[in-house]
Amino acid sequence: MRWSLAVFPLLLLACSPPTPKTTDLQGWTKVPLRYATFFELWSKGSERLVLVHGHGGVADTAGVYHLSPNGAFAGTPFTALRLSLPVDRIALLSTTHVPYLAAVGARSTMVATAFAGEVRDSVVQAALKAGEVKDLGSSEALDRETLIALRPDVVLVYPFSGQGATALKGAGLSVVQVSEYLEEHPLGRAEWLRFFGVLTGHEREADSLFTGIAERYEALAVLAEQDSLRPTVFFGSQWNGQWSVPPGNSYMARLIADAGGRYVFADRTASGNIDLDMETLLSTLDTVDNWGMIAAVDGYMFPRHITNNDPRFTRLKVVQQFHFFGGNTRTADLFGQALLEPDRVLRDLRYCFGDAYRWKPWEDDHPYFTPLRPEPVSMPYEPEEVPLDQ
Structure with missing residues (x-):
C-alpha cells in the first residue's frame, strides 16, 4: 500500500490555511509551471513560497510554505510554515515520494518512511536494512514515537488522507502536504520534481530533469498523432x-x-x-x-x-x-x-x-x-x- 485515502475532513480542514489573495503576494514573482496545477511556486530573491492545493484545486489551499536559505526570512506575507533551506531531514508517509527525492539527488535527506517493505530503491533498501532510515510502519498504524524521536525537519503527508497531521503538528513536527497524485496529466505528476527540488535545495537539477522528461514525452505524443x-x-x-x-x-x-x-x-x-x-x-x-x-x-x-x-x-x-x-x-x-x-x-x-x-x-x-x-x-x-x- 502506497497511501491511504481514509478521510477525516473535519479534522484536517480545520488545519488548512486560508487561500492567499493576490494582494498578499506583492513583491513575489510567480514561477511558471508547465503542467502541474496542484502546487504553485513563487520567488523573491533566494526565498521561495510554495502553495499546495487539495482536491478543490486553487480554491483549496492545503499548505503554504515559506522557504529561505539558512532561515533568513525577510518577512512572511501571510500564515505560512517557515522552513530553512535546504531541508536536511525528511520523513515520508508514502513510498511514492522516494523516487522524487532520489531523482533530485536527495536520498540522504530521508530519515524514515512508512510502508518500508514497499520501497523499490536499492540504496534506500540498504539504508533501511542498516537502520540508517527508520521504518515507521503504515500510515494507519504509524510509529509516532520513533517519528517524534527522529525530529525530522519535515514530515511529508497527503492532504485529507487521515495521516493524523494535527497530531503530528501537536508534537512539534513540521508537516508538509504533497498532492502530486491529484494531477491528471502525466507530466503534471512528473513536474512535482520541481517541488522536491526546491524543498531540498536542488532546484536547478530538478528543473533540468523535468525539462528532459517533458521533451521526450511531448515528442512521443506528436508521433502518436501521426x-x-x-x-x-x-x-x-x-x-x-x-x-x-x-x-x-x-x-x-x-x-x-x-x-x-x-x-x-x-x-x-x-x-x-x-x-x-x-x-x-x-x-x-x-x-x-x-x-x-x-x-x-x-x-x-x-x-x-x-x-x-x-x-x-x-x-x-x-x-x-x-x-x-x-x-x-x-x-x-x-x-x-x-x-x-x-x-x-x-x-x-x-x-x-x-x-x-x-x-x-x-x-x-x-x-x-x-x-x-x-x-x-x-x-x-x-x-x-x-x-x-x-
Missing part, C-alpha cells in the same frame, strides 16, 4: 467482483490518448473511478481493440489475470485475438518510479496498441506495460529422453 491507426482501448480493474474504470479526465486516460489510443470512456469525467455493471462491461468490451489492466502477479502476467477465466468473456473479439496488455506492480514500480518516467510509460503503451507493435511483437524491453502472451500449455506427461546418437 499514427495511421487509433485503436480503441479498455482499461479497468476488478475488486471483489466489481469492475471499475478511470474517468476520461484521469492520468491513465491521458496516457492512453497520448500513446495513440482511443480510450472508450474518454467522454466520462468524474473525481474518481467509475463503477460498471456487468451488462455495460460486456457491451463495452465487445467493441474494443485492446484490453489492459494493472495487477499484482507473482511471475508472468497472462490474459487469465485480466479475465479471471470468466466464461462470459470468451466470445469477445478482444479475448479471441489476445489483444491484452498489462502492468505488473510486482515487477514494475508503477506507482513510484513510473511517475518520473512518463515518457517510458508512453513508449510502452504505444508498443502495446500502436502501429509499432504490428512489426515487433514480444519485444521485452518494456518495463512498465507489455502485451500479454498466451499462457503456455503444460505437457500432460514427461517426454522420454532420446539419446542423441540414435
Whole structure:
C-alpha cells in the first residue's frame, strides 16, 4: 500500500490555511509551471513560497510554505510554515515520494518512511536494512514515537488522507502536504520534481530533469498523432467482483490518448473511478481493440489475470485475438518510479496498441506495460529422453 485515502475532513480542514489573495503576494514573482496545477511556486530573491492545493484545486489551499536559505526570512506575507533551506531531514508517509527525492539527488535527506517493505530503491533498501532510515510502519498504524524521536525537519503527508497531521503538528513536527497524485496529466505528476527540488535545495537539477522528461514525452505524443491507426482501448480493474474504470479526465486516460489510443470512456469525467455493471462491461468490451489492466502477479502476467477465466468473456473479439496488455506492480514500480518516467510509460503503451507493435511483437524491453502472451500449455506427461546418437 502506497497511501491511504481514509478521510477525516473535519479534522484536517480545520488545519488548512486560508487561500492567499493576490494582494498578499506583492513583491513575489510567480514561477511558471508547465503542467502541474496542484502546487504553485513563487520567488523573491533566494526565498521561495510554495502553495499546495487539495482536491478543490486553487480554491483549496492545503499548505503554504515559506522557504529561505539558512532561515533568513525577510518577512512572511501571510500564515505560512517557515522552513530553512535546504531541508536536511525528511520523513515520508508514502513510498511514492522516494523516487522524487532520489531523482533530485536527495536520498540522504530521508530519515524514515512508512510502508518500508514497499520501497523499490536499492540504496534506500540498504539504508533501511542498516537502520540508517527508520521504518515507521503504515500510515494507519504509524510509529509516532520513533517519528517524534527522529525530529525530522519535515514530515511529508497527503492532504485529507487521515495521516493524523494535527497530531503530528501537536508534537512539534513540521508537516508538509504533497498532492502530486491529484494531477491528471502525466507530466503534471512528473513536474512535482520541481517541488522536491526546491524543498531540498536542488532546484536547478530538478528543473533540468523535468525539462528532459517533458521533451521526450511531448515528442512521443506528436508521433502518436501521426499514427495511421487509433485503436480503441479498455482499461479497468476488478475488486471483489466489481469492475471499475478511470474517468476520461484521469492520468491513465491521458496516457492512453497520448500513446495513440482511443480510450472508450474518454467522454466520462468524474473525481474518481467509475463503477460498471456487468451488462455495460460486456457491451463495452465487445467493441474494443485492446484490453489492459494493472495487477499484482507473482511471475508472468497472462490474459487469465485480466479475465479471471470468466466464461462470459470468451466470445469477445478482444479475448479471441489476445489483444491484452498489462502492468505488473510486482515487477514494475508503477506507482513510484513510473511517475518520473512518463515518457517510458508512453513508449510502452504505444508498443502495446500502436502501429509499432504490428512489426515487433514480444519485444521485452518494456518495463512498465507489455502485451500479454498466451499462457503456455503444460505437457500432460514427461517426454522420454532420446539419446542423441540414435
